[in-house]
Amino acid sequence: MNKKIVALLLLLLAMLPLSGCWDNNEPERMLYLNGIGIDYKDGRYELYAQIINFANTAKSEQPTSDETSQAEVGHASGMSLDEAVFELYHSVDQKVNWGHLSYLVFSEEALQQVKLSPVLDIFIRYRETRYQIWLYATKDPVEEVLLIRPVVNKAIILSKLGDPRNSYEQESFIKPASIREVVINMNEPNHETLIPFITIAENWKSIKETIKAPVISGAAIVSPDDFKGFITGEKARGIRWMTNDTKRSNLTVRTENGNFISVVLENIKVKINPVMIKGEAKFDIDIYADGIIDIITETIKPAEIEKLLKEIVKEQIAATYEEALKMDADIYRLSEQLYRKNVKEWKRLQKDGKIELTDDSIRNIKITIGKLSSNKKTFERTVE
Known part of the structure; x- marks a missing residue:
């Protein structure tokens, strides 16, 4: 009798590892x-x-x-x-x-x-x-x-x-x-x-x-609960300059002589500072970026390149913002910036989580090109 009980127990123990797989799905x-x-x-x-x-x-x-x-x-x-x-x-x-x-x-x-x-x-x-x-x-x-x-x-x-x-x-x-x-x-x-x-x-x-x-x-x-619309093509170009997640992106600008310069901007850092002026929320935007020059079609000074870059980045940010305003969209999440940094004023101004934005809600846009370099270490065109 004892031998039968032992044999039965051994059989049950042998079956235990299999029991966990019986209800598994075969890949x-x-x-x-x-x-x-x-x-x-x-x-x-x-x-x-x-x-x-x-x-x-x-x-x-x-x-x-x-x-x-x-x-x-x-x-x-x-x-x-x-x-x-x-x-x-x-x-x-x-x-x-x-x-x-x-x-x-x-x-x-x-x-x-x-x-x-x-x-x-x-x-x-x-x-x-x-x-x-x-x-x-x-x-x-x-x-x-x-x-x-x-x-x-x-x-x-x-x-x-x-x-x-x-x-x-x-x-x-x-x-x-x-x-x-x-x-x-x-x-x-x-x-x-x-x-x-x-x-x-x-x-x-x-x-x-x-x-x-x-x-x-x-x-x-x-x-x-809502779909505002699509923002596409050139009108969407400003989005990339307003996020710290941007890794690198190309910017091609025309010089006064009608030639063009191609620059890759990287290491983007964005700070948005809300300020209250006469009871209205305004926003100062500071953007830092490093630039690597890929194409130069004329000899030009670094300071002139920086000026051109700053102008086009500002234009793209403003164009995207204005297009989003037509959809009643806060594309740069300015409402959240006020919420994070001045919740008292946000509570006073907000409606359904958003504050009302106008064409002049962005007061200043400051662009800083921290480092402008060239892979050839020269700002002159290769072939004269």
Whole structure:
């Protein structure tokens, strides 16, 4: 009898390590989401889901074959976003894993018709998703955005949309926006934030075909319950000079002789100081930057270059600010600066977390070029 009991106990002990694995999901029997597109038409949510093929990305950064598709896009619709997700489940072959979701793309119609806050809430509350999901807005079909493959067929998980920080460090135009950062900004005065605005351009070619690529073309200005609009192109250029997150960005200026000089500005440092004048809030802006001269088409003194740089930076900051005012948007988060540094006056002036801004709310813009250097250590043109 004792031998039987001992044998039974040994059998049970041998089974214990297996018991924890019985309800696990096998990786090869799951589908992995990389991107989600959200549109809104005729009172219904249109959901586009990009499923990636990890067989092409697990072993190296480069896909194993040009013939094998890296991603496929599914579509479903519903009265709510959650209903659209469950409708999508009706057509999938395996269980869908949301743990690798990298980005969300919102159409212009979705931003106009749907409140952003409850949409983000769906992804925040789900246990598999993360706060480090990148957000984008577009006027192009979101399905087409999800079907774009990276240049030279690089692994899709390293695409510009799925991994935007790498290219931002080389050219800092519009800062990438994650769900975490968007939620923080919308919870603080001015309760508005920026989401990168992307367009599709056919500006790459291979021997076989023209390749479409996502281009950061500006920013969408959003709040928890409202969409202010897009600010794009030249009118969005001032954004990069008003954030300490800017790594480096190019500035090309024309001289009095009609020639041009190309300079890379980096090490951007911004200080915004609110001052009260006759009961109104005004703002003094101090910007520090270092410059590296890339192209000189005429011999010119450093002091003249600095003067040109300061003028164009001021012009771009003012142009962006004026364009945002037309949308009733506080694009430089001046309301938050007053909130942080003079909460008593902010409480007196604020309405729904924002203070009223006018064309002359920015009193002064001071630009300091701390170090202006050239890789050739000369400010003369190379060929006379």
